[in-house]
Amino acid sequence: MMVLKEVVRVGIADMNVVKAPMTIRTSGLGSCVGVILYDETKKIAGLLHIMLPDSTLGKSSQLNAAKFADTGIYALMEMLKVEGVRPMSLKAKIAGGAQMFQFGSSDTIRIGPRNVEAVKEELKRLSIPILAEDTGGSSGRTIEFDPVTAILSVRTVNQGTKEL
Amino acid sequence: MTSENHITDMHLDVLKEIGNIGAAHAATSLSELLDRKIDMHVPNVKLVSFDEMFDLAGGAEAIVAGIFLRIEGDLSGSMFFVLSLESANHFIRRLIGDETFDFGASTLPDIGVSAMQELGNILSGSYLSALSDFTGLKIYPTVPSLSVDMVGAIVSFGLIEVSHFSDEVIVIDTQIREEGETGSTSIDGHFFLLPDPSSYITIFKSLGVM
Numbered sequence: 001m002m003v004l005k006e007v008v009r010v011g012i013a014d015m016n017v018v019k020a021p022m023t024i025r026t027s028g029l030g031s032c033v034g035v036i037l038y039d040e041t042k043k044i045a046g047l048l049h050i051m052l053p054d055s056t057l058g059k060s061s062q063l064n065a066a067k068f069a070d071t072g073i074y075a076l077m078e079m080l081k082v083e084g085v086r087p088m089s090l091k092a093k094i095a096g097g098a099q100m101f102q103f104g105s106s107d108t109i110r111i112g113p114r115n116v117e118a119v120k121e122e123l124k125r126l127s128i129p130i131l132a133e134d135t136g137g138s139s140g141r142t143i144e145f146d147p148v149t150a151i152l153s154v155r156t157v158n159q160g161t162k163e164l
Numbered sequence: 165m166t167s168e169n170h171i172t173d174m175h176l177d178v179l180k181e182i183g184n185i186g187a188a189h190a191a192t193s194l195s196e197l198l199d200r201k202i203d204m205h206v207p208n209v210k211l212v213s214f215d216e217m218f219d220l221a222g223g224a225e226a227i228v229a230g231i232f233l234r235i236e237g238d239l240s241g242s243m244f245f246v247l248s249l250e251s252a253n254h255f256i257r258r259l260i261g262d263e264t265f266d267f268g269a270s271t272l273p274d275i276g277v278s279a280m281q282e283l284g285n286i287l288s289g290s291y292l293s294a295l296s297d298f299t300g301l302k303i304y305p306t307v308p309s310l311s312v313d314m315v316g317a318i319v320s321f322g323l324i325e326v327s328h329f330s331d332e333v334i335v336i337d338t339q340i341r342e343e344g345e346t347g348s349t350s351i352d353g354h355f356f357l358l359p360d361p362s363s364y365i366t367i368f369k370s371l372g373v374m
Contacts, residue, residue, distance in 0.1 A: 012215055013214060027314065031317075059329050139313060140317025158270055
């Protein structure tokens, strides 16, 4: 019997959680950062696609937690807790944070590196170790995580796909 | 007004008119450059989620040649001219007279990149000067920058400003098309004008609709 491997897609400023054998994917990360939180033994993983480092940058009344590093990682951890994952068993892999263009307002140019810094700070605060990362540079990335193998596939236009 | 909540159908019609005027001028410039007839579609103006914005440009993962520039002055916002690789190749090959030029190559010859940036200059310049004449607003475009990459990675850069305020963006999307001779490739591209939320009120005031 053929088992169809279902891929759950996560959009920009969004997040979701999958259990094996499903995989989880987000496309076209530029300055945004994709954060994977996973539990290797339970084979459950969450993916978050953040746009901005800090929720205090938000100027709208309704806060979309998944848009910011500081609120999104915590919210994803809460989602995983609902699935029975203990925060202590979580590990992280991250990708993205490119500088796609070299101009704009200075804050905007640096948004990729700032997103990466903010993600790392928040993971440190929550004591979640980062096991692999592919960040920076000036290329877009599409990432897919398989909770069975705990491998993060990172595809770029020029360098093909690598596995982290 | 800091959000799109108060945008009415009439306001969207005004933005559509702005897209019409801007793109008509850009289409004229392009047809002069190519000595071909260029078709311009009536712009589509709508409030979309960020993911829908990527879909308009072919899907987050689609590989495109994207010209990006910021607009500064009385108005601020982002502007993109996005071409599929096939369309970009077709255009630049004709412009520089080199049939082997390929945006898919790992290293791009400078002349093709320059030609593409110049195309961005000409088209965005004519688009924005028409917009400036129409509204009486001072508009300064930055030098356009080219990236050949995934749509999501390119366009999300222009959404950063908007994302501070909202999870949605007003996009003035104009499709620009060169009808090829029978069986030949045609150019099929999009202009996306994404005004920063703080600029909507400026636009509407300048046109007396607020």
